[in-house]
Amino acid sequence: MxxxxxxxxxxxxxxxxxxxxxxxxPGPLTTIAPYAGKVEAVSQTLEKAHGLVLPATGTLTTSRSTSLQWFGRDMWLLSGVTPGAGLSAHAALTDQSDxxxxxxxxxxxxxxxxxxxxxxxxxxxxxxxxxxxxxxxxxxxxxxxxxxxxxxxxxxxxxxxxxxxxxxxxxxxxxxxx
The missing domain is CATH 3.30.1360.120 (Probable tRNA modification gtpase trme; domain 1)
Incomplete structure (x- = not known):
């Protein structure tokens, strides 16, 4: 099939x-939910891989065709790109594209x-x-x-x-x- x-x-x-x-x-959509105590590690990993840090509650950041937006309590939505290597060590990642x-x-x-x-x-x-x-x-x-x-x-x-x-x-x- x-x-x-x-x-x-x-x-x-x-x-x-x-x-x-x-x-x-928008391309791939991935929710990012940092593990306890890993918010800063997630933000650093995102910055290294995509040039974006976790935005504050109620905000959005963009870089070229990639965006990262607050998506709820302790959750962000990455749009336009597949998450970079190493992010899954610090956060639960869920493909939301479909x-x-x-x-x-x-x-x-x-x-x-x-x-x-x-x-x-x-x-x-x-x-x-x-x-x-x-x-x-x-x-x-x-x-x-x-x-x-x-x-x-x-x-x-x-x-x-x-x-x-x-x-x-x-x-x-x-x-x-x-």
Whole structure:
């Protein structure tokens, strides 16, 4: 039997008004959970292998096509690269690549769109570039990062990708309609 990878859903990008929703292929996704007392060792190993240190709670760091974001208590998500050698000696690593769908919501009204779906204030003044949040959107658990002034990256469970995309697109339509 041959297994073939398929995208989480089709039909994207979607555009409404000045907003675009698109599916992103971030490369490998790996959660990193440092063993007790190993946070500093994990950070040093990541810096040596990828040029990134563990970001503070609620933040994101990037280097070229690699990003590292806070993903919950004592957990970070490494995107775009397979973890470097030696990291598994200091942390539990779990490949999450097939478990998540990653969307970019681009345009000036991203916060207004997401205000219809999540209780978090995503305006640029409250959510500057480099912010990483875990919350819910339309009753689905998501991670949201601000990667640019006009871009929100939304990570949701792959099994709910179609529902999440539909909810975001509906909110986009409502914002575009005024």
């Amino acid at each position: 041959t297994l073939t990878a398929r995208p989480a859903l089709s039909g994207l990008p979607k555009r409404h008004g000045a907003m675009t929703l698109d599916l992103v292929a 478990g998540w769908a990653v969307f970019d919501l681009t345009g000036p009204d991203g916060a207004a769109v997401m205000a219809r779906l999540t209780p978090v204030d995503l305006r640029l003044s409250a959510c500057p570039v480099g912010t990483a949040i875990r919350t819910e959107a339309e009753h689905m658990m998501v991670a949201i990062t601000r990667t640019a002034p006009d871009n929100l990256r939304i990570i949701g469970f792959r099994s709910m990708a179609k529902s999440l995309a539909h909810a975001i697109e509906t909110a986009m339509e409502r914002v575009a309609a005024g």
